[in-house]
Amino acid sequence: MVAAPFSPLGSLSVFDSYDETPHIGTRFPSKSVQLSRLLEAPNSDELLKDLATLVSHRGVVFFTDQDIDIEKQKELGSRLGKLAGNPATSGLHVHPVSEQTPELAADVSVISSDGGIARVGYVKSTRASNGWHADITFEPVPSDYAILKMHTLPPIGGDTLWASGYEAYDKLSPAYQRFLEGLTALHDGSGFIEYANQQGLTINEPRGSPENIGAKLQAVHPVIRTHPVTGFKTLFVNKGFTIRIVELHEEESQDVLEYLTRHVSENHDMQVRFRWSKNDVAIWDNRCTFHTATNDYSGRRQGNRVVSIGEKPYFDPTSKSRRVALELNA
Template identity: 35%
Template sequence: MAPALVESLPVREPAEKKKINEGFNKEFFIGGSNAYDDSTETKGTATQPPATYPNYLPVWDNEKGVKYPPWTPFEHYEHGKDADPSFQDLLPENKAQVTEVTPYIGSEVHGVQLSELTDAGKDQLALFVAQRKIVAFRDQDFAKLPIDKALEFGGYFGRHHIHPTSGAPKGFPEIHLVHRGADDKSGLDFLEQHTNSITWHSDVTYEAQPPGTTFLYLLDGPTSGGDTLFVNMAKAYERLSPEFQKRLHGLKAVHSGFEQAQSALARDSTVRRDPVQHEHPIVRTHPVTGEKALYVNPQFTRYIVGYKKEESDFLLKFLFDHIALSQDLQTRVKWAPGTVVVWDNRVTAHSALYDWNDGQRRHLARITPQAERPYETPFAA
């Protein structure tokens, strides 16, 4: 059973609360900001067409100045536990074409329309994604759904998360948008001072109940570039020696959302909910597969509880480097029209890439169902 929920923790040191984390600068460098020209997006430019889905253009005033209260605990039901492992409702033999992208992570599926899945098919989707970690569906119709219908589909997998700082479609704060508008080349300024745009993370791990099965779908994207990297965090744990695995068990780390809020305020953007930080185990267990996975990331994980700063920094750096360098445990999603990527945030980390500089629009929408509080099961050699 998962332990009881813990409310937000005190910040370790006032100086740390004020520090803007480099990862957040990169996150919004990749995703864009609220400084875009609406007429440019709806009408296009001399070199770029209008946004294909103007109903998905971001706004930051859905709340009209009202701040959301803190999240309250909820009982998450994991539908993957009910799934038929034959996947006959999700991947019928006469319809679905499935390609395994790499041995350890990633599958690509053609011939399945997600919005037409039965509940049995949705249960199997949760299990299949937990097993393969990330699955790219080539579904030309999902982005065309009315937004409320897309949210209805995603809500089967958990309570909708509302991002504290990102833009969302008008009237639908539950949708998190990744948007860089037409002719926006500001990323080049960032790369004048940085060598890369990589920011490994699992989404909003500072929440008490972070996401599980998650959906991201393309609305507009560059002809090439703007791919997303994913890594199998369960296999990353498995690669460690048994003695090292044993040492990690029982350790907890603090994941903080304060830096993200401060970064948003520095850009004169929105903070919809007071930031929080929470302790999570460094090794968490998946509730369906039983796999143990590393659960730290450089964007949100701040320090290991009970360790001195130098000790915590040393161990976290090793784990961050291990995750980043394990390219044999990674896959790369190339976004194409109709792509819907489904992944399990509990056992993966990911990073967007900025590698296009011709001003093409990059516009994606994320549905982010929350899951259970991360928990750890005993070490077994």
């Protein structure tokens, strides 16, 4: 007898889905699977808890041509985090430079080619790999889940890529894993402070947690963190916001961060690339993934993103890697 492969689908197994790659990304291809209906189903809590678990295991999950409106998108963001066990003090993130509008709210981020947070720090003539990041890791209590619905797309281009932090950890040598475990890193969002100053904006606070206050936009987190839902170890530094490994000399830190960010961007076997269609939705877990948009398009590209706040990152030395826990072949 051979045990069946592990599946994190749970109650979602009644819907057709497939894995995009071995390590990251699951897609529900039929538009008959609507997130709005999951929210209203009699077993809604079960379905949404299993969805949160699926996202935490697979990193990012894609849904086709969704009718979910912004209020339901916010409800989904809130319920995913709560059903997955985030603290009672965690809510939806208010981005440091989001502005309240009649159509949306401060806890909704407009991801737009027109400008705003999606274009902060963007330089056209540079490596595309410089865009890799995880959302808001500069907060003392950063994000768990993020939900993006794209409603306006260029005729071609504008794909988004995600990479697995679990696999990033697993691809390191055991000696290098041990070296990184227990180290901490400084995450910095000063680019948003510069943008706020340029635009005459005030840094918003609090930002989804009573600990996410002040205009410094810096936090120290473990380099390797333990995911509270899966229990797996994951790499938790990123090109966009991580500026220093605290315990190392400055030059040592620069060398290690350069290697780790290249490790994420250059290993395409732990990445998934998603080509958007109108009204598609992606839900990802910022605790165990990195992502970047592809700025290869002309024309308008816009969507609405909701980001929920999770828990303070921690490292449990008794936790296991994904490959070890699931007994996957090397």
